[in-house]
Amino acid sequence: MSDTTTPYYDPYDFDIDADPYPVWRRLRNEAPLYYNEKYDFYALTRFEDVERVSLEWQTYISGKGSVLELIKSGLVMPPGNILFEDPPSHDLHRGLLARVFTPRRMAAIEPQVREFCARSLDPLVGSGGFDFVRDIGAQMPMRTIGMLLGIPEDHQEAIRDQIDEGMRIAEGAMPDRDDGYAVTMGSGFEEYIDWRVDHPSDDLMTELINAELEEPDGTRRKLTREEVLSYVGLIAAAGNETTTRLIGWTGKVLAENPEQRAELVADPSLVPNAIEELLRYEAPSPIQARYVTRDVEHHGTTVPEGSVMCIITASANRDERRFEEPDRFDIHRKIDHHLTFGFGIHFCLGAALARLEGRVALDEVLKRFPTWEVDWDNAERAHTTTVRGWERLPVLTS
Amino acid sequence: MPGWRVVVDFDLCESNAVCAGLAPEVFEVRDDDFLYLLDEQPPDALRERVQDAVRQCPKQAISIEET
Numbered sequence: 001m002s003d004t005t006t007p008y009y010d011p012y013d014f015d016i017d018a019d020p021y022p023v024w025r026r027l028r029n030e031a032p033l034y035y036n037e038k039y040d041f042y043a044l045t046r047f048e049d050v051e052r053v054s055l056e057w058q059t060y061i062s063g064k065g066s067v068l069e070l071i072k073s074g075l076v077m078p079p080g081n082i083l084f085e086d087p088p089s090h091d092l093h094r095g096l097l098a099r100v101f102t103p104r105r106m107a108a109i110e111p112q113v114r115e116f117c118a119r120s121l122d123p124l125v126g127s128g129g130f131d132f133v134r135d136i137g138a139q140m141p142m143r144t145i146g147m148l149l150g151i152p153e154d155h156q157e158a159i160r161d162q163i164d165e166g167m168r169i170a171e172g173a174m175p176d177r178d179d180g181y182a183v184t185m186g187s188g189f190e191e192y193i194d195w196r197v198d199h200p201s202d203d204l205m206t207e208l209i210n211a212e213l214e215e216p217d218g219t220r221r222k223l224t225r226e227e228v229l230s231y232v233g234l235i236a237a238a239g240n241e242t243t244t245r246l247i248g249w250t251g252k253v254l255a256e257n258p259e260q261r262a263e264l265v266a267d268p269s270l271v272p273n274a275i276e277e278l279l280r281y282e283a284p285s286p287i288q289a290r291y292v293t294r295d296v297e298h299h300g301t302t303v304p305e306g307s308v309m310c311i312i313t314a315s316a317n318r319d320e321r322r323f324e325e326p327d328r329f330d331i332h333r334k335i336d337h338h339l340t341f342g343f344g345i346h347f348c349l350g351a352a353l354a355r356l357e358g359r360v361a362l363d364e365v366l367k368r369f370p371t372w373e374v375d376w377d378n379a380e381r382a383h384t385t386t387v388r389g390w391e392r393l394p395v396l397t398s
Numbered sequence: 399m400p401g402w403r404v405v406v407d408f409d410l411c412e413s414n415a416v417c418a419g420l421a422p423e424v425f426e427v428r429d430d431d432f433l434y435l436l437d438e439q440p441p442d443a444l445r446e447r448v449q450d451a452v453r454q455c456p457k458q459a460i461s462i463e464e465t
Contacts, residue, residue: 055458098412099412099413099431102412102413102414102415102427102431103413103414103415103427104413104415104427104429104431105431336450336453336454337416337453337454337456341456342456343456344456344457344458345457347412347414347456347457349412351414351456352414
């Protein structure tokens with residue numbers, strides 16, 4: 001039976017968001033360049049297209065925002081938020097952070113990350129169940145990024161909740177971002193930054209306060225307070241929300257694949273590839289947006305300068321042209337590379353940290369809880385425009 | 399004799415170490431967290447794996463130059 005209707009994709013429709021894969025498959029096959037009239041945006045869904053657009057930063061820029069409603073709002077992006085910048089300022093600003101999140105540096109904090117997991121999970125042993133998101137997904141990444149930044153533990157939760165609140169959206173409409181979302185990203189951190197200026201420590205915030213930035217003309221200067229705030233806000237937001245969702249997906253997908261979960265319990269050396277497959281299979285940040293700076297052609301249609309192009313990375317990860325049986329979850333799958341962390345100049349700076357956190361969380365869960373079932377009556381989705389996943393994923397353990 | 403050479407753009411490199419995993423004979427990320435090119439003109443037997451590294455480098459910092 002073939003579906004003769006035109007496929008429709010709407011990033012603000014919660015019903016579509018619940019399982020967007022069938023509509024993305026139709027877009028890949030029937031409308032590889034998709035145009036949405038309601039919100040006036042184009043979308044690419046095939047791996048090859050998404051990867052190419054990710055590399056062509058001169059044509060598909062981030063400087064007007066990288067979220068659909070942000071670009072549409074026409075707001076001027078504040079400086080220092082590398083997600084919303086293009087070269088040369090992007091490269092200068094990113095350069096300051098590039099050496100902070102390397103795989104080696106992240107490997108060095110593994111013992112602390114493990115301890116954060118243990119602290120969250122140990123009290124739950126024998127309790128009959130726990131929540132993958134509330135009890136670990138929202139805890140460990142917050143403590144890890146808080147530790148790296150130097151935020152006191154008793155303030156971490158309030159800051160994380162404020163960030164989550166700022167990202168939340170209502171059903172069925174493009175959110176109005178005149179509320180200053182982009183501008184206030186760093187709020188909540190002012191007092192720590194001002195305090196750290198006088199009380200330097202061995203943390204990222206101190207490093208940023210002291211960092212010297214080289215301007216395009218070669219002059220060197222320290223970061224402004226606004227720039228430090230912007231960096232800190234970005235790191236806190238990016239470091240919390242996405243990994244929280246990854247850990248939620250881990251709980252859901254492995255509950256649906258109990259044989260593979262048992263394999264992981266029997267052989268923990270399979271965990272890193274399982275995380276890679278989870279990243280491919282359920283990308284926590286499935287859709288990115290770019291502003292198009294010149295007329296371009298895709299699949300025989302011209303996309304005019306000034307358009308918004310959405311690149312659906314989570315669809316690219318399920319592209320049957322690239323992955324065999326893409327809708328099958330397989331912890332043994334050999335993955336050349338997926339696009340969950342993006343590709344090119346904006347490649348996720350925190351990729352090594354996310355992989356570490358995902359791996360350690362799964363390791364520590366399996367050690368204590370080899371089996372679980374999702375308590376669907378009490379599970380709840382998260383609804384934000386940039387991140388897809390679970391707000392609550394309670395599970396029952398025997 | 400025609401050959402090939404590995405070129406790394408160190409301004410782009412962020413030590414993601416994808417290349418070091420694919421072709422450890424050619425790429426190494428050392429204790430200082432910087433990438434070192436161990437063999438600029440590797441044997442042809444390694445070409446395929448170096449090409450994997452070129453393709454998979456998320457920052458697209460590696461290229462092959464025909465000499």
